Amino acid sequence: MGKIGVAVIGATGIVGQRMVNMLTKHPWFDLQVITASDKSVGKKYKNATKWVISAEPPSEVKEYAVLETDPKVVEHEGNNIKIVFSAIPSQIAREIEPKFASEGFAVSSNASAYRMDPTVPLVIPEVNPDHLKLIDIQKELKGWDGFIITDPNCSTIILAIPLKPLLDNFGLERVYVSTMQAISGAGLSGIFAMSIFDNVIPYISGEEEKMETEPLKILGSLKNKNIEKANFTISASCHRVTTLEGHLEAIFASLKRECTIEEVKNVLRAFKGIAQKYSLPSAPKNPIIVREEIDRPQPRLDRDAENGMAITVGRIRADKSNPRGIKFLTLGHNTIRGAAGATILNAELLVKMNYV
């Protein structure tokens, strides 16, 4: 089988850069087209991008011309492109992604625009691969040849993955989550140095709402062509700290039944999903790494585990204020597992399940 042609739309931001970086070495996908906003169109990718991952973009793509974000252009300039990875801002994604879907592309999006649309799968391969069944409903209802699937908000993914085995094994009643998020999550120009230096910014626009709603869709059940939301509550407080990459989240969870800390560790460690079963190329061997050290996970040390695709959980302990309460920390690489890698893993799942 030849490689599948793919495009990255919105390729100059941090998430776009991560997508490009991961796709240049991808065993299944052939990155043929890169698009960005008007001010970049016509430039070479290396000149249009303030590349922040390393010294410069991969040699395979740095000379690429940046094209317009238009399905006709992508179709014309690419060679049988089937998948479009979207890293464009949400308000633009709202207009543009449907155009790509209606032209027959499979859109694997990191934008928030359609995450909560009832016909759009909001997918983490290890957690809710069956939600892909919404694709047929979506195509029928929208009358599109292609379709859109989305990954969750970066902080949501890092939370939802460890919640899945907890929900399945012990039930969940209430979750409080307080985040310490990296500056890369705000994009290349999202935060001024003068604002965050020697500081914490205790507000991230829209983040708490996303964390309080998205996991309930992801952990919900597909019933009668609809996602029935999971039945527990999440309350979030989101904060930006001075780390480069890696969102760290402190969780207080109230389970439905009592259990030992050993049981909790065991179900987290044992957790695997379809991504592992099928050994998808970007899937971590262990979606959750449980660390025993008293002071882990730490962003700088743990964010790159399994190429940035594993979630690291640590400090799992009883909440003495609540017999069914546990506390722990969860950490993931926000622009890999929480964004670019998530859309790529989703696309790998699409291929494996024959949606592409």
Add this chain to the structure above:
Amino acid sequence: MGKIGVAVIGATGIVGQRMVNMLTKHPWFDLQVITASDKSVGKKYKNATKWVISAEPPSEVKEYAVLETDPKVVEHEGNNIKIVFSAIPSQIAREIEPKFASEGFAVSSNASAYRMDPTVPLVIPEVNPDHLKLIDIQKELKGWDGFIITDPNCSTIILAIPLKPLLDNFGLERVYVSTMQAISGAGLSGIFAMSIFDNVIPYISGEEEKMETEPLKILGSLKNKNIEKANFTISASCHRVTTLEGHLEAIFASLKRECTIEEVKNVLRAFKGIAQKYSLPSAPKNPIIVREEIDRPQPRLDRDAENGMAITVGRIRADKSNPRGIKFLTLGHNTIRGAAGATILNAELLVKMNYV
């Protein structure tokens, strides 16, 4: 009235430095004696100290000889010293503070050693000044001429002050608190740059236990010569981030009765205590500053409010997951309001209430 002679024991660490700094300009207290551990004894204070507040120690004290931490020495070298401010490590405080108390000194301590001792007041002047009545019980039981009073852990103070008006006005059921604490809280040599740079350290030894127990004593009631603990639960998760000063804490509180966010803001803004009533020299005019901006409090901007003695609260909002739930952030200067300033304000209260 002449000034009251005071000493600082353990004066070379960060909290000791802050004490010295605040006492050199104090209207009531005359700093006469500075002590530290053996390796500093005999040196000039400026040479014994790695001063981190500014370019060098205040000119009034920089030439002082550092003395031994011994009540006889303090008595002999000072001139009628009545109050001893203790910034010595807790395990040493356990041995030494009683010696000072038995020699007749009033010890205002920042050490944790005796905080939970049932005869020792754990005091925030704005919150529980009546707990000072334990002093007479303490003196009688221990047979001391002097006594020990303590301030709470730095994170505890920043939490307990806003909890006080909430408890009094709405009742409290459950509190979850997730902290983002400054590096100064670990002392001069507590954290290596290689450990915390581009990182968060999600563990602070003993901190969660302190935050979960101390506020219940502080917010408890003195009944029959005993403190009856406050009747709600606290669960804490403590984390170190890269800020210099200022502990920021995200709070999820479940109140006893429903109320509006405006009511919450009003009771926090209206809150005053005896420190304000008597205009104690180190008391902030407003113990709690409520900010309306969407992204405050911030450590760098808000920690110095009212000379570092005010607590700043912000982002007060409803917790949609709980009809009686609110969320907010609280911030204070950990080495001033949370440590040195706390012991000094406590001593001012002692003077005002005629315990010294």
Add this chain to the structure above:
Amino acid sequence: MGKIGVAVIGATGIVGQRMVNMLTKHPWFDLQVITASDKSVGKKYKNATKWVISAEPPSEVKEYAVLETDPKVVEHEGNNIKIVFSAIPSQIAREIEPKFASEGFAVSSNASAYRMDPTVPLVIPEVNPDHLKLIDIQKELKGWDGFIITDPNCSTIILAIPLKPLLDNFGLERVYVSTMQAISGAGLSGIFAMSIFDNVIPYISGEEEKMETEPLKILGSLKNKNIEKANFTISASCHRVTTLEGHLEAIFASLKRECTIEEVKNVLRAFKGIAQKYSLPSAPKNPIIVREEIDRPQPRLDRDAENGMAITVGRIRADKSNPRGIKFLTLGHNTIRGAAGATILNAELLVKMNYV
């Protein structure tokens, strides 16, 4: 004598904020008018400004309306304003400052637009107060009722002050300077966190040119209505590091005659200027503080010396590669001594010398 009415134009940036902050407590000046760019006009100052010095602007000015940067408006809204402090961007200053000067205002500017204009004094009160004599020439040539004086670039001031006594006492042949400059020097929105975190940015637009030319004008002599430039060379390399405030500069200087390190320290320590002689309100008692510690000056510890108005010099040592060479470090608070405080001290000198 009543206070002299003053205005700050361009008051919302970091330097404007520092000017406002210093002027609200000023013994000679009465800050009556604040102006900024169109998008701020009509707002209250507290709302127009992203205040970064502390929790919020001083209460004296936070309710001020921000006015248009227009001499007619300043004249009309103020009450006999005589001095205008300019913190506006250089390209705008080029248009606007002459309008203020021609309307009769004394403009004390931090902008670079007119620094190298042969009729405009580029003044550091301790170094070249006699250059103020250019004012009369300027007024005559330009036909203005008022005039413009300028302060040097922030890095220049921190270099030029210690060079002055070296030049006077030993002569200077060649100076190499390598800077480590704080992020505040780039303004509120000058640097993205993603750009500088865990990084050094080894380029600051225009900075090296300023450092290589401005000191030669400042240290030059007024002869026949012209500044004859000082006769030595400066070569600069400028770099941005992650400190909040305080530019640190490593100097390699080749003197005209050999001398001992003690001699160098002595002339630096003994250095005083007219600002000290007249005890101008913002003048530091010691313009140069010489520190003996092996690892000083340090930005965080030394930038605030004498309210941020003293320069701290340290590590003065022989350059073994050159018999007439010395090496040292110089440090100053870039937005106080290097900017806002410099314009205010210049204005104080204007008043003292009866130019206002």
Add this chain to the structure above:
Amino acid sequence: MGKIGVAVIGATGIVGQRMVNMLTKHPWFDLQVITASDKSVGKKYKNATKWVISAEPPSEVKEYAVLETDPKVVEHEGNNIKIVFSAIPSQIAREIEPKFASEGFAVSSNASAYRMDPTVPLVIPEVNPDHLKLIDIQKELKGWDGFIITDPNCSTIILAIPLKPLLDNFGLERVYVSTMQAISGAGLSGIFAMSIFDNVIPYISGEEEKMETEPLKILGSLKNKNIEKANFTISASCHRVTTLEGHLEAIFASLKRECTIEEVKNVLRAFKGIAQKYSLPSAPKNPIIVREEIDRPQPRLDRDAENGMAITVGRIRADKSNPRGIKFLTLGHNTIRGAAGATILNAELLVKMNYV
């Protein structure tokens, strides 16, 4: 050919960790033995080490027992070990390295103890491979079966590599260098967070002396069994900034003859050495990468170029104060190219040249 057995002595510090990390994947070397100081002996490597490169030590070595730093132990526990990589502190290296050499090991050391010993090669493979000829002189004079070779100080390497083609092509007269060095250079526990946060520490013990002397030996010529030092001067000023890895150095160089900036770029770009000629496994394809962007090299972006083994040079420009002067910045990964990678590349050269 089977792999050559090697040991790392002093394997728990940052440089030791980097050595272990690079050797676990090495095509020629088989890491058999790890040693460290007494407090680590007998522990598993993963427990003895505060690993800071990633989540944990490579799986190949993390269960290794840490052995005593003793040639007999290394001999006994290893299987025909020929090369010992030394990352032990210099004062201990002074005692221990000769013991290993006398037992017949080839010691490739990162310690400074023997760098300036006239019989010990101080080698950068791209610069002075012929200095290995000192090995025979050393063995004869010391009466050892084995020998010691050393790599230069981290800052020295980053300076000496670009100086080599400049010296060969244009001659060198005078070099001034001002460094901005990463915290990793001080080791795991070398700098407290409270010391360097929001700060620059303008002093690094012994560093300036090393930078002023080592390059003259490296760039010197082997004549009559002695190294005749290179005939130009270096003056250094060394400073620690808050970056994790990557030393950045600002250079002011006075050449022997005038040349254009293009010529300088060309000779730097064209520079190759024996490491490239023989394609040694750890050798970068391009020892010097010349960047044209106005603001490069930058530590975070450029330190990892060619697996951290390339030096990146940028901002090459004329020094207007000196007709034969040029200015530029040079940057390298201090714990890879500047330390661990340097000792490994040196050992690869030893093998290639049949010294092992």
